[in-house]
Amino acid sequence: MQKHVVMIIANSPNPSYFSWFAELNAIENNFKFTFIFLATAKPDLTEKLKKYNVTSRWYYFDFAPKKHWQYIKLFSKLFFLFRKIKPDVVQTNLFDDSFVALFAARLAGVKKRVITKQDTGYHISYCPKFIPYDRFNNSNATDILPVSQESMELILKYEKPDPSKIKIVHHAVDQDRITVLNPEEILSLKNKYNLHNKIVVGTVSRYVFSKGYFEIVEAINILVKQFPNLVFIAAGWGPQKDKITEAIKKNGLESHFLLVDKINFDSMPSFYKCLDIYVHAAHYEPFGFVYAEAMFNKIPIVSTRVGAALDALKHKESCYFSDFKSPEQIAEGIAYLINDPVAKQDMAQKAYEIAKANFSKEIMWDNYKSIFSS
DSSP states (O other): OOEEEEEEEESOSOOHHHHHHHHHHHHHOOEEEEEEEEESSOOTHHHHGGGGTOEEEEEEOOSSSOOHHHHHHHHHHHHHHHHHHOOSEEEEOSHHHHHHHHHHHHHTTOSEEEEEETTTTHHHHHOGGGHHHHHHHHHHOSEEEESSHHHHHHIIIIIOOOGGGBOOOOOOBOHHHHTOOOHHHHHHHHHHTTOTTSEEEEEEOOSSGGGTHHHHHHHHHHHTTTOTTEEEEEEOOOTTHHHHHHHHHHTTOTTTEEEOOOOOGGGHHHHHTTOSEEEEOOSOOSOOHHHHHHHHTTOOEEEESOHHHHHHOOBTTTBEEEOTTOHHHHHHHHHHHHHOHHHHHHHHHHHHHHHHHHSBHHHHHHHHHHHHHO
């Protein structure tokens, strides 16, 4: 008899792994799936999932205003839903969905309650008063899934769950989709941002302090003296764009450091193929999808020791690691790859092989199948 698995997520209308799981499960027919979305509007994905025989539900949730009454309403709806449909497994992904769904599932008698810790580190860094609520979520879960070693260490240190509940399960990316070759679009991006005959270094991350942008600005300021044709391009969004822009102007880097805002997901393969080197200087990272995306595109990586990079890559073998908040080491890593094309190519190839062995959607699916079935 098929197990009935409910997967629920808040504030994310198009989680890629929901689509993957639905597609792969339709082939293997392992589970009966119900997907629940907590969002301000019904996601388009709910229609696409019908062809995979997945039941989708949408409940209104707005993460911006005060949430107390929303939590109460959602808890009530989910509790009675779980009592009615009697799922074997409830799986949650982010704080808001975990806070209501795991407690409702526990009280409704759902035996297996899985929390994937995708946003580990945010409360620890910015809202420590909410850590007790993370502990509450962990207490309502039977299985706790950090998405990296770093994430697990933070959970054990600050949230202090029962260690026997914990198992690291890496996220994944769709290799076929993130590596689509579109020569016309690549040319269009290079023309738009004047990237021809340039050393193009880049990143994909939100414009926030924790992503290390200010260290990257200082690193580029060091490098342009040695490599005057170097351009750094950052695809992102976020509240600190103005401050990052100020730092760029302060260092006179307007022609060397481009903030191009968020790029459409379908255009991301072409963006990666414009890069010679990928840089990620985050102070912490639960996983970091961008690592796997760069790895699958064979773009050599300079990174701090965080998330998926720390778990899978090795210094000067498959990436170049720098210390946290060290512009000098970031600059050294970029220069190292520019000056040694053989090492650059070798690192990119090794990272690609590591991505195939660790971060494919099929491997992620196999890991979750095992958890849902146990």
